[in-house]
Amino acid sequence: MRWRGATGVIFAASILATAAAATEDLGDAAAGKLVFAQCEGCHQVGAGAENRIGPHLNGVFGRRAAGLEEFNYSKSLIRAGTSGLEWHADTLSAYIENPRAFASGTRMSFRGLENAEDRANVIAYLRVFSDNPQDIPEADPTAKGTDHSVNPEILAIQGDPEYGEYLSSECTTCHQIEGGDDGIPSIVYWPDQDFVVAMHAYKDKQRPHPVMQMIAGRLSNDEIAALAAYFNNPQ
Amino acid sequence: MTLNRRTFLGTAGVLAAGLSAPMVLAQGKPRVVVVGGGAGGATAARYIAKDSKGEIEVTLIEPSRTYYTCFFSNLYLGGFQELSDIAHSYGTLAAKYGINVVHDWAVGVDRDSKTVSLAGGGSIPYDKLILSPGIDFVDGAVEGWDVIAQNKMPHAYKAGSQTELLKAQVLAMPEGGTFAMVAPPNPFRCPPGPYERVSMVAHVLKANNPTAKIIIADPKAKFSKMSLFQEGWADHYEGMIDWIGEDFGGGNVSVNPDAMTVTIDGEETKVDVCNVIPAMKAGRIAEMAGVTDGNWAPVNAADMSSKADPDIYVLGDASQQGDMPKSGFSANSQAKVCANAVRGALTGSKIFPAKFSNTCWSLIDTDDGVKVGATYEATPEKIAKVDGFISQTGEDSDLRKATYQESLGWYAGITSDMFG
Numbered sequence: 001m002r003w004r005g006a007t008g009v010i011f012a013a014s015i016l017a018t019a020a021a022a023t024e025d026l027g028d029a030a031a032g033k034l035v036f037a038q039c040e041g042c043h044q045v046g047a048g049a050e051n052r053i054g055p056h057l058n059g060v061f062g063r064r065a066a067g068l069e070e071f072n073y074s075k076s077l078i079r080a081g082t083s084g085l086e087w088h089a090d091t092l093s094a095y096i097e098n099p100r101a102f103a104s105g106t107r108m109s110f111r112g113l114e115n116a117e118d119r120a121n122v123i124a125y126l127r128v129f130s131d132n133p134q135d136i137p138e139a140d141p142t143a144k145g146t147d148h149s150v151n152p153e154i155l156a157i158q159g160d161p162e163y164g165e166y167l168s169s170e171c172t173t174c175h176q177i178e179g180g181d182d183g184i185p186s187i188v189y190w191p192d193q194d195f196v197v198a199m200h201a202y203k204d205k206q207r208p209h210p211v212m213q214m215i216a217g218r219l220s221n222d223e224i225a226a227l228a229a230y231f232n233n234p235q
Numbered sequence: 236m237t238l239n240r241r242t243f244l245g246t247a248g249v250l251a252a253g254l255s256a257p258m259v260l261a262q263g264k265p266r267v268v269v270v271g272g273g274a275g276g277a278t279a280a281r282y283i284a285k286d287s288k289g290e291i292e293v294t295l296i297e298p299s300r301t302y303y304t305c306f307f308s309n310l311y312l313g314g315f316q317e318l319s320d321i322a323h324s325y326g327t328l329a330a331k332y333g334i335n336v337v338h339d340w341a342v343g344v345d346r347d348s349k350t351v352s353l354a355g356g357g358s359i360p361y362d363k364l365i366l367s368p369g370i371d372f373v374d375g376a377v378e379g380w381d382v383i384a385q386n387k388m389p390h391a392y393k394a395g396s397q398t399e400l401l402k403a404q405v406l407a408m409p410e411g412g413t414f415a416m417v418a419p420p421n422p423f424r425c426p427p428g429p430y431e432r433v434s435m436v437a438h439v440l441k442a443n444n445p446t447a448k449i450i451i452a453d454p455k456a457k458f459s460k461m462s463l464f465q466e467g468w469a470d471h472y473e474g475m476i477d478w479i480g481e482d483f484g485g486g487n488v489s490v491n492p493d494a495m496t497v498t499i500d501g502e503e504t505k506v507d508v509c510n511v512i513p514a515m516k517a518g519r520i521a522e523m524a525g526v527t528d529g530n531w532a533p534v535n536a537a538d539m540s541s542k543a544d545p546d547i548y549v550l551g552d553a554s555q556q557g558d559m560p561k562s563g564f565s566a567n568s569q570a571k572v573c574a575n576a577v578r579g580a581l582t583g584s585k586i587f588p589a590k591f592s593n594t595c596w597s598l599i600d601t602d603d604g605v606k607v608g609a610t611y612e613a614t615p616e617k618i619a620k621v622d623g624f625i626s627q628t629g630e631d632s633d634l635r636k637a638t639y640q641e642s643l644g645w646y647a648g649i650t651s652d653m654f655g
Contacts, residue, residue: 023612133558135421138625145621169571174648184644210624
């Protein structure tokens with residue numbers, strides 16, 4: 001079961017509404033601390049937090065559901081954990097929106113947080129008590145990235161080579177601008193259209209490669225066109 | 236969803252920076268001085284010189300004539316690279332890009348007169364100063380160790396002679412001897428670095444000295460790529476590596492370099508090699524410039540400018556920016572954002588929005604490479620992680636080999652991006 005995928009769609013859709021928006025925080029952690037008052041009867045978080053009626057929530061991001069050995073979880077959550085449910089901003093939001101709808105049989109007796117902003121805020125608050133990506137680079141994100149809508153006329157976009165040159169500096173950390181090819185392919189002098197098609201295949205996760213999927217995933221159509229225009233004939 | 240106030244202000248800030256008039260200069264070309272010729276400094280110097288096409292005078296201050304990259308220095312320890320493979324010089328930056336390369340130590344920054352003073356005498360004026368000094372060690376971080384002891388117990392966390400020394404010591408270990416590592420607390424340069432190093436030492440010992448042991452005393456409860464390293468250690472080096480984390484007193488450590496002993500949580504062990512990696516702080520010039528707060532130099536995420544001085548920028552390991560790990564890849568990524576912003580401020584060129592990325596490859600054994608990477612964006616508070624990936628446990632050997640080969644390609648790419 002792909003738990004992340006299912007809820008991920010909801011997030012993507014809501015981000016699309018602000019096509020040109022800048023990076024956004026997960027929520028307002030200070031406001032989330034106040035929301036967390038509703039949870040404190042059962043859950044502890046922060047220095048010295050321990051399991052009480054509910055499990056402690058330190059390090060919850062990236063943890064498998066029912067993942068603390070010393071806590072006695074419901075069968076329902078254990079099953080969800082075994083089938084691959086992990087706690088991330090999206091799954092946590094879905095769970096606390098309506099716990100019983102998300103995992104029938106959970107012992108978390110909480111009616112849920114209907115308000116999306118409250119959920120985002122309390123999730124931002126909880127995020128503070130999980131791994132810091134500076135120290136553990138694979139730790140969960142701390143903000144929502146800029147997402148970009150798909151435009152049907154992508155191939156027709158004329159890229160701005162000057163913007164492409166700036167953006168290309170991210171590519172040349174690995175791909176040599178002189179066209180060298182040792183372990184990482186050359187990307188210079190490609191026809192524009194081939195470049196655009198390849199980048200969109202990574203962006204849409206049709207071509208496999210985690211680094212390229214990640215890099216292409218956050219490039220807008222205009223940015224891909226700009227890169228194609230620049231790499232077509234780099235100066 | 237509408238733009239909230241913070242997002243709006245963040246965007247407005249970027250626009251304002253883009254529209255503001257370039258700095259008006261009374262005399263001659265604008266001057267940028269870069270201190271530190273590593274992944275941050277060399278990249279920033281090269282991009283500013285290259286993209287300004289002679290409009291900006293760039294000076295790079297770096298004491299070493301030959302620079303050894305810290306990244307891939309573990310592969311030298313493991314026998315996968317020659318020392319000469321990770322050595323670089325600054326000739327191309329001077330000859331092809333017209334950068335004034337000064338091989339000297341920067342020993343002071345006068346922020347009022349905007350000058351950098353040099354150990355060899357004299358001072359260099361700047362309009363914009365970029366500090367990329369890497370790391371220094373926190374005094375007294377490991378009881379019993381100081382810089383005088385670094386020959387007996389090398390840190391090898393600034394590549395070069397220390398790395399050569401550590402390798403020679405590993406090769407000279409007696410049969411069945413013990414290699415100890417004192418791992419650093421967070422945050423530190425290269426989060427997977429100590430654990431890749433242990434893998435590389437184990438690779439050498441497995442071939443030459445298979446009954447030798449490795450002990451790691453670690454003040455942390457977990458580390459980057461932990462499940463990948465632990466799987467690899469069990470597969471390739473079964474029974475050789477003993478990791479003592481926070482829960483077992485790994486943070487309660489002292490060393491005696493004369494007796495070659497390490498005491499972990501009260502238990503003293505005689506060792507043959509001891510690699511002490513102390514707690515770290517920003518390279519000293521950042522502190523001398525007065526841009527540090529505690530051990531690191533806080534910066535604005537949009538352009539890497541210091542929170543203490545808008546004409547000073549801090550890159551790489553020395554900066555306190557948010558979510559990016561302290562790595563060569565991060566420093567290189569930050570340098571390009573900074574170079575674009577500095578050039579815009581000095582010449583009025585377009586300033587594009589900041590985008591950051593990082594990938595860290597690690598080698599566990601021959602052709603067994605793993606990686607972790609993420610993308611980051613600037614929020615008003617910090618550089619925030621927005622997406623990422625990590626290699627999975629149980630991957631097949633073809634994928635691991637391809638990952639290793641990709642790391643070789645990345646090395647070639649980033650070093651030509653730094654040094655031209």
